[in-house]
Amino acid sequence: MLYQIYETQRAFMEPFSELAQTAAKLFSNPSNLAGQTPLAQRVAAGYDLIHRLGKDYVKPEFGIRTVDVDGVDVAIHERIEIKKPFCELLRFKRFSDDTATLTKLKNQPPVLIVAPLSGHYATLLRDTVKTMLGDHKVYITDWKNARLVPLEDGEFHLDDYINYVQEFIRHLQSIYGNCHVVSVCQPTVPVLAAVSLMASRGEKTPLTMTMMGGPIDARKSPTSVNNLATTKGFDWFENNVIYRVPGNFPGSGRRVYPGFLQHTGFVAMNPDRHATSHYDYFKDLIKGDDASVEAHRKFYDEYNAVLDMDADYYLETIKTVFQDFNLVYGTWQVKGIDGKVEWVRPQDIKTTALLTVEGELDDISGSGQTAAAHGLCSGVSDKNSQHLEVPGAGHYGIFSGRRWRDIVYPKMRQFILDHAATPPKATTAKRTKPVAKKAVQTAVKTTLKTAVKSKTERAKAKA
Structure with missing residues (x-):
């Protein structure tokens, strides 16, 4: 019922939001009489702020058209490589007519970026993708909004998430021989489970795993996110945050954790910071500081765009990761696509190098939670295990922004390069002898x- 009330309220407010946008343009245009009044700039800024607070935020685009590769602009074509009911595997295909650049691109390592399914869209990792495209063949998981997935497409569980990751890894292995995997925040746990299961079966595992700011062991340095999951029982989550999708969406009737509730939780974590940010935006509009205004818009266009998560997946994640700690206790069992149930044993991983990254000021995944992966992956040798703590970085700073580009990425790039597969030419030469x-x-x-x-x-x- 709450979801339906919210949708009704949103539909009622939408015309007023559009009207506020029109009024903002009217008072900000000096060619109009209204734009020549003494308080025109303040009135326009106020209407613009009202519009942004009341508008409906849709899924943003990655919008990556070109990247710079050693001074050469390389064109980017975004395409769907694999389409699943709840996820699409995207590939950012690179094109160049420069022969030397094209040769360089062909020899670069393939990387699967597993984006979080925890409220925001995969576009939250736009900076991550764009930076890595200069040195890697990049693929990313683009999770779908559960309210857009019809009921006939079936259920989605945490086990299905893990099976998706394994399928995507195998797909890249079938093309390139092997690949590297990068997981950011929430997917660190299911990615570790996916690679563990592959190792236990004797399958080929990725060359490297890079895990960034994830709750591998949520018992360490608990944050407000961890505390909420441990202080509230499983029934509380099921009874208070799970609702059915209203009839005006393709996924009508599906049980979900609605995006608007998640967004409310995000804002509630730092209400003062968001209030200050919006007030600064209002002042920047009055001053005509276009650069700061555009930076605010870009951030909140991404931050305010949220998706619904399937209820089964969400509740199982809460229980498995934050309440029962099945991964660290060694009590986690996963059902494969063949229906077979298998134990998750990270100690079976031996041929995959491991890099963990944490932010010093991370208020979502506390200190030590990600680094705990090294203790679980006891089969990985010390020379193939590395950890990086980024000074002064919060949660988003380890995969976006200056610290990501200047500190984290150079370390990750070198780590992947050090464990890259042998170039095909060398293999061919050995076979011809x-x-x-x-x-x-x-x-x-x-x-x-x-x-x-x-x-x-x-x-x-x-x-």
Whole structure:
């Protein structure tokens, strides 16, 4: 019922939001009489702020058209590689007519970025993707808004999330031989489970795993997010945050954790900071500080765009990761696509190098939560294990912004490069050597046989 009330209220407010936008344009245009009044700038700024507070925020685009590769602009084409009911695997295909650049692009390592399914869209990692495109073939999981997934497409559980990740890893392995995996925040746990299951079966595992700001062991340095999950029982979450999608969406009737409730929780974590940010936006509009205004809009266009999460997936994540701690206690079982139930054993991972990244000031995944992966992955040697704590960085700072580009990414790039697969050319050269040797041996034998045969024929002729 709450979801329906919210949708009714949103539909009622939408015309007023559009009207506020129109009024803001009217008072900010000096060609109009209204724009020439003494308080025009303040009135326009007020209407603009009302519009942004009341508008409906839709899923943003990645909007990555080109990237710079050593001074050459490389065109980017975003395309869907695999389409699943609850997720699409996106590939950012790179194109260039510069021969040297094209050769360089072909030899760069493939990376699967597993984006979080925890409220925001995968576009939250736009800076992550754009930065990595200069040195890697980049793929990313683009999770769908559950209210847009019809009921006939089935259910979505935490186990399904893990099976999706395994399928995407295998897809990249089928193309490139192997790949590297980067997980940011929420997916660190299911990604570790996915790779663990592959290792236990004896499958080929990714060359590296990079885990950034995730709740591998949510018992360490608990944050407000952890405390909410531990102080409230499982029934509380099911009874207070789970609602059915209203009839005006394709996923009508599906049980979800609505995006508007998640957004309310995000804002409630730092209400003063958001209030100050909006007031600063109002002042920047009055001053005509276009750069600051645009930066505010870009951030909140992303921050305010939220998706609904399927209820089964969300509730199972709360219980498995934040209440029962199944991963760290070794009590986690996952059902595969074949229906077989298997234990998650991170200690079985041996051939995948591990890099963990934490922000010093992370208020979502506390200190030590991500680094705990090293203790679980006891089969990974010390030389293949690294940890990075970023001074002064919060949660978003480890995958977006200056600290990401200047501190985290160079470390990650080198880590991936150090554990990259052997270039195909080297493999081909090794394979050609025994073939060439055999060919020479065959030629020698043929020559000897011909010589013997000729000598015999000459002897017969003389006889």
